[in-house]
Amino acid sequence: MLLSPNRGSSPAAISSLSQAAQASEACMIPNAEQLRAISQMTRGDLGEIRFPVLLHALAVHKRTVVLSMERRQLKKEIIMENGIPVDCHSNLLQDTLGKFLVARGAINDAQNQETLSKSATTGKPFTDIIVADGLVNASELYKILQQNLAKKLLDAFSWRSGTFQVSTDLPPVDSPLKVRAPQLVLTGISKFAPEDEIAAEIEALRGEKKILINPRPPFPLKELRLSKDHKEIVGLVSVGKTLDELEAESGLEKARVLRALYALAVISVALPEDWLSTVDALPDTDFAFGVEEEVVNGSETRPPGESAAPAITTAVLAAEKTMTSQDIETLRNELMEAYLRYRKQDAFDLLGIEEKATREQVEKGYLEFSERFAPWKFDQPGLENFTDKARDLFIAGGQAFGELCNPETRNSLIGRRGSAFAKHQAIPEEARNAFTIKSNLLDSETQFKKGIKLMKAGQYADALEQLQFAHDYEPQNSVYRAELAFCRYRKDPEIEKAGALQELQETVRIDPECGLALCYAGMIFGEAGEFGAAEPRLQKAIKLMKPDRRPIDALRQFKAAEREQPKKKRRFF
Structure with missing residues (x-):
């Protein structure tokens, strides 16, 4: 097991790391001292310190870190701020937002390729383009981004091996997402x-x-x-x-x-x-009492030194209560569009003002921004779940105002903007306009298709290798899991029957809608002559797999075999 305390760790911390090492070999349920020790580790083995424990330790101790994990060819980088996962990068093609949107049916493959092309040629973020083009609205996009982040994080719960490193050297973070680690x-x-x-x-x-x-x-x-x-x-x-x-x-x-x-x-x-x-x-x-500040007695908790929000008059509240459902939807989407962008923007862009703006123009931009996203505007039916996001924007607006009112920080920002523009202009025009997506991302779908082709050809050993890779890359894909289990059974029915049935049962536990797992389990039972166990599984599979005829054909064959009462076990497929 690889354990490494941070530089300058106290003898007590090093002792705690030793305790964590001993505990990890015996138990994955950590006590408080072990959690503290694990949160201080800079590298380790995921076979000894499992991902759920590592994530929990970093969350409990509110670490702001990059958690890098590697298993075989697959890599993940999880960015945490104060113990909260806010972003995750991986080298898996199916984890990219475009592929995720296509898989969810939000856009089609042609729209994904067109959006990628626009992003490459204009330099605009993929997310800004799909909202501007009306492919999804901002509220829908936020939900999809949260689901995509959760999917990438949940995949790591299946890892039983691999290595990890923890670094405090964070890259710039522009993600507005937050995932509560305990719930995860x-x-x-x-x-x-x-x-x-x-x-x-x-x-x-x-x-x-x-x-x-x-x-x-x-x-x-x-x-x-x-x-x-x-x-x-x-x-x-x-x-x-x-x-x-x-x-x-x-x-x-x-x-x-x-x-x-x-x-x-x-x-x-x-x-x-x-x-x-x-x-x-x-x-x-x-x-x-929570990572997020709570609202106490109807007033927002503010960081020290932050001025109080304007008082909410009865007239304002009365006016807001008359908002129609269309008004609420418009305000919600306006908020989410701003929320999805705000961490990518500097102070000028956030407040929508030019670099040459006067002090009065800066004040006007800030007041307009703070009025649009004042948290108390969202404290009403239909918008109450957006109050925390409005608060984040409201505070960001105040920070931007403070940065632009300080001549030193404003001039520094203008210098950084100029450098970024010059760097972009230095790229040759043909390079900026050339759209060629070159990717070394791992593609689980391609390996899965190769595995299915090999399995149909009866090359089960080679098929297993491809299907295992596909399953390792996308452990939440129940179809990959079911095909892998059935391929193992096909390779050696006598030896692998029990293991395959257990794996298929686990697949159905995780995804009760996976008709393919039920179908394969029914086929295995049927081939063993256990028709009583085969029929109910195949009946369920028929409902879930329409119009796929495999469970129907299997059930007919088994019923015919049952009527004949064969004396020997028969293989039908």
């Missing part, structure tokens, strides 16, 4: 943690000691969207239960109890009673 960890473990890992780790909590709710969780529990299983476990451990008592009293299947408890334990919500004495080692209590 809860979702990632609940969906993607393998059963054998859960069973092995949870056994460390079995015994006479009770499991309790952490009285000082590192984040507000109320902010988590808990599933029914999580709520059931939280309700039971709030009064203290042993693991055996949880399994007996929850009314859930054992596997569901262990999965829900495991997720809650990793994020430090449910802990063994003998660990609770260490909770004072967690960060100060301000973290327990």
